[in-house]
Amino acid sequence: MNKNNQNLFEQLRKWRNKAAEAVGVKPFMILQNSVLEEIAKIKPSKPEELATIKGMGKRRIEKYGQTVLEIVNGLSKEEKTFSVSEYLDYVNAILATGRAVIRGEIGRVDHRGGYTFFTLLDKDNEAVINCFVWQNKLDAFGVELAEGLEINVSGYPKIYKKRGTFSFEVEHIGLIGEGVLRQAFKKLKIKLESAGYFSIERKKSFPTYVESIGLITSVYADAKKDFLTHVGNFGFKIYFYDVRVEGLYAVDDIVSAIRWFNESKLQLDVLVLTRGGGSLESLQAFNNESVAKAIFASKIPVITGIGHENDITIADLVADLRASTPTDAGKILADSWKKAGDLLTDLQVRLPSIFVRDIETHAKRLEGAQAFLEYRFQSLLNKINLHQQRFISNWLRLSKGYSLVKAQLLTQDRLLTNEQTRWFKFLLNRLTEVNQMLSLNDPMARLKQGYSIVSSVNSSKIIKDSRQIKVGDKLHLTFHKGAADSKVESLER
Amino acid sequence: MNQDTKFDFSKAIAELEEINRWFQSEEIDLDTGLAKFRRGLELIKICRGRLKQVENEFIEIKKEFSSEENTTLEE
Numbered sequence: 001m002n003k004n005n006q007n008l009f010e011q012l013r014k015w016r017n018k019a020a021e022a023v024g025v026k027p028f029m030i031l032q033n034s035v036l037e038e039i040a041k042i043k044p045s046k047p048e049e050l051a052t053i054k055g056m057g058k059r060r061i062e063k064y065g066q067t068v069l070e071i072v073n074g075l076s077k078e079e080k081t082f083s084v085s086e087y088l089d090y091v092n093a094i095l096a097t098g099r100a101v102i103r104g105e106i107g108r109v110d111h112r113g114g115y116t117f118f119t120l121l122d123k124d125n126e127a128v129i130n131c132f133v134w135q136n137k138l139d140a141f142g143v144e145l146a147e148g149l150e151i152n153v154s155g156y157p158k159i160y161k162k163r164g165t166f167s168f169e170v171e172h173i174g175l176i177g178e179g180v181l182r183q184a185f186k187k188l189k190i191k192l193e194s195a196g197y198f199s200i201e202r203k204k205s206f207p208t209y210v211e212s213i214g215l216i217t218s219v220y221a222d223a224k225k226d227f228l229t230h231v232g233n234f235g236f237k238i239y240f241y242d243v244r245v246e247g248l249y250a251v252d253d254i255v256s257a258i259r260w261f262n263e264s265k266l267q268l269d270v271l272v273l274t275r276g277g278g279s280l281e282s283l284q285a286f287n288n289e290s291v292a293k294a295i296f297a298s299k300i301p302v303i304t305g306i307g308h309e310n311d312i313t314i315a316d317l318v319a320d321l322r323a324s325t326p327t328d329a330g331k332i333l334a335d336s337w338k339k340a341g342d343l344l345t346d347l348q349v350r351l352p353s354i355f356v357r358d359i360e361t362h363a364k365r366l367e368g369a370q371a372f373l374e375y376r377f378q379s380l381l382n383k384i385n386l387h388q389q390r391f392i393s394n395w396l397r398l399s400k401g402y403s404l405v406k407a408q409l410l411t412q413d414r415l416l417t418n419e420q421t422r423w424f425k426f427l428l429n430r431l432t433e434v435n436q437m438l439s440l441n442d443p444m445a446r447l448k449q450g451y452s453i454v455s456s457v458n459s460s461k462i463i464k465d466s467r468q469i470k471v472g473d474k475l476h477l478t479f480h481k482g483a484a485d486s487k488v489e490s491l492e493r
Numbered sequence: 494m495n496q497d498t499k500f501d502f503s504k505a506i507a508e509l510e511e512i513n514r515w516f517q518s519e520e521i522d523l524d525t526g527l528a529k530f531r532r533g534l535e536l537i538k539i540c541r542g543r544l545k546q547v548e549n550e551f552i553e554i555k556k557e558f559s560s561e562e563n564t565t566l567e568e
Binding site: 207208209228234236237238239241260340341344347348 | 503510516543
């Protein structure tokens with residue numbers, strides 16, 4: 001930003017801050033710094049140029065346009081001549097900063113077109129101001145304007161350009177006096193009840209363990225302290241939106257806060273709308289239709305803790321949960337957390353006991369099964385061992401027997417072999433002997449030596465004794481070669 | 494915007510209660526049971542961790558950051 005721009009920006013900022021102070025709002029609500037910077041840079045000279053700047057809506061140009069242009073161009077121009085219209089715009093822009101709350105008694109009331117005109121009087125001082133309010137706004141207030149009724153109005157002054165008349169544009173109307181307020185309360189209650197605003201079916205539930213809270217109350221209120229004290233420290237994320245909780249500006253503040261939280265991406269579990277006790281008059285903002293509608297429209301569940309225990313406001317009736325007081329609202333949110341430790345212990349105790357019990361039965365069964373298997377296995381093993389031992393001993397015996405037999409066989413074999421040879425030799429000798437003996441005893445061989453064999457011709461018997469024969473017997477003689485027959489002639493005995 | 498993967502205490506408690514119910518009512522299959530048992534212990538551990546974190550976080554909404562449409566003067 002160059003120096004020229006910087007100067008202009010500072011001037012704009014000074015005006016903006018004064019204007020905000022005069023109305024009792026935060027400076028950014030008039031115009032944001034970024035908008036002022038842009039104005040200082042562009043230096044618009046006409047409302048149309050102003051309209052090109054982001055953040056300068058129609059309403060803002062209407063309210064502040066003239067003043068802003070004056071500040072911008074006043075730096076370069078010595079004098080400006082206005083048209084009537086321009087001047088009235090200029091004056092209205094200045095007047096717009098005169099937002100105020102006025103208390104007075106209603107005088108004449110006149111409904112005309114989309115407006116209701118009425119006069120507000122100070123009877124004692126004989127002062128009067130002309131007021132007008134949009135008819136639809138008036139309907140939303142649920143207030144019936146009647147002569148002699150004392151009210152508070154908030155709004156800002158304005159010159160009606162076509163007539164050049166001064167009037168006060170009413171933004172909100174506040175009632176004064178218990179009776180009137182009670183009446184208005186009843187009326188609004190019936191209206192909203194029949195529209196289903198209080199029905200239990202549409203009430204939203206919020207988590208048992210709320211973790212993030214959008215807190216809507218006044219930074220100055222005891223309610224804030226009470227709530228924070230009793231909600232305790234359970235690691236809550238508390239987003240605090242400061243609003244006025246009393247007076248005519250409170251309604252807009254509360255409605256904005258509820259909308260803001262709903263439009264934000266904070267993923268809040270709950271909104272807490274709270275303020276301390278007070279008269280019916282001071283609780284008016286919570287008996288307001290706009291606030292009721294904002295609560296009704298909220299996607300985030302709303303808990304209210306408004307006033308004393310016995311105060312029930314429209315906001316309480318629309319809310320998803322009504323806590324009796326700010327303290328009670330805190331306690332409600334803290335309660336489940338306070339018990340969470342014990343609950344966890346309980347859950348933990350139950351969890352293992354249930355499971356362990358089950359595991360134990362399973363384990364016992366398993367142990368039983370294992371023991372049984374081990375037993376069976378052992379007995380099988382024993383049997384196998386027994387058989388093995390038997391087998392081994394049998395095997396030993398068998399192999400011993402086999403060796404024995406084998407050895408015996410070998411011996412026998414050896415013996416047999418020896419015997420055989422011996423026998424063979426023996427037999428051979430015997431045979432030779434026998435053969436020799438035979439050949440010696442062969443009668444035929446004897447014949448060779450000159451012996452003869454004498455046999456009887458009659459009996460064919462070999463004759464070895466002379467008594468076998470008698471004289472005259474015929475004898476057969478066998479020689480080595482050939483034979484002969486002879487006749488006995490004499491005997492020698 | 495500002496939320497990282499948020500642990501939901503309410504959901505965790507609900508899941509724990511569900512696990513306990515399961516153990517009471519079902520014919521318990523050992524594998525599933527063991528898995529549920531472990532999950533239960535894990536949840537209890539996380540929940541206890543969350544309970545230990547006691548300090549609140551207090552964030553004041555700076556309305557300057559909100560867009561002008563949210564401010565009270567604009568309709």
